Amino acid sequence: MSDGTSESSTGAFREAIDLVRETVGRLDDAWRQLVTSVQELIGRARLFLREDAVWSAVLRDLPGEVAEAIATIDGLLSRLRPGVDRILETLRTVVGRTAPMLAHASLAAERHAAVRWALAKSSAWAGNVAYAANLGHLGADLTGQFVEAAIEADRTTPGSLPTYAGSLRRLADRVDQSVRRTADWTAELQRLLSEAARVADLR
């Protein structure tokens, strides 16, 4: 790799961290929107339970099914919340910790040819780019999932509440999986950042 490649790696890492920073705000907004939409859905379902006379006369177990789905959805929202909080906290930590490191490495590379050479040779820097880009992508993907889930909640009728509960359960599984991934990737990112910092300190 040349010096140009080293600068390009640093630039790509900066872009990836900018993405993570942008994702944090969008993910938070989408999550709040999802919570609002799901709570409104639960409100409509409760209204249906109070006011429906037609379907409960034909399908005697429908009110029970709807009530059960309300409880399931309520429980899934409670299950989702800590996972989302952890992902947001992890992404914020990544942004907070990498900014000074990035500044330090850029400055060191600017001043010392040996550092430029060492950074270009180190796979740690490129690894950083990969993990940061993946963290940002994961946050962006979840943002899209939350928005779609909010839109789906808005369109759900009381009769399809059990189906919506199934969709929300899949989303909760995805969030659980994302919690694990963000933790793993962040741990790797921190390890590689330490390595890159050690390289940047070479003179």
Next chain:
Amino acid sequence: MSSSAHAPRKADVPLDSDARLADARRFVSDVGSSLDHTQRISGPDRTGTAYAVVDSVGRFVDIGLRPGWWPALGPEGVAAGLLEALESARMKAALVPLIVRRNGRPPRSRSEPLDETLGLPPPGAADFLDAARGRIAEAYRLIDDAGQRMREQQTTRVITGPRGLFRLYVRGGRIESAEAGPQRPTATDTDRLVADARDTLTQLARESGGALEEWRR
């Protein structure tokens, strides 16, 4: 669909005479005997003079009025009647899995969309940085698309039929209410009124398609 300041009054019909009750009973019996009947699902309003048709997942197909709608619903109640019919049809579509389960048939299984491998080429590869930048660009596209859909979801708007006889109040893809207007329909406006209702609902269905189905899968 919910009532709001724009929602016209609903017809006052006792439960025994509610067209939805007899229709619901027939539907439960039909679904129990044959699933083929569920590909196109129609639903009435409480007076039985408005009807709507949806597909098996509740997407709008058609809407209409039967003779007698004017005395039963009138210009004040026709929009609410049409929406109630659509709500009935969608409720029936939504309840098919429940009815099928009651009858001991297994629900359709869905694939689990959990796999999301985010692999990039190895850091030493020549195309690594391009791939990483591609991943970043794709993430921005996802964020922008989500942001646009979120703004649409939060915006309330009105879809008015080209003949000026029917309009929908919509937030995101959800119908908040409907009304006959801005022109007041008369008893002889049946075809034009129905055409307007069909056009507005078709427009809404067209705008709402696509990405939502992705999430459902």
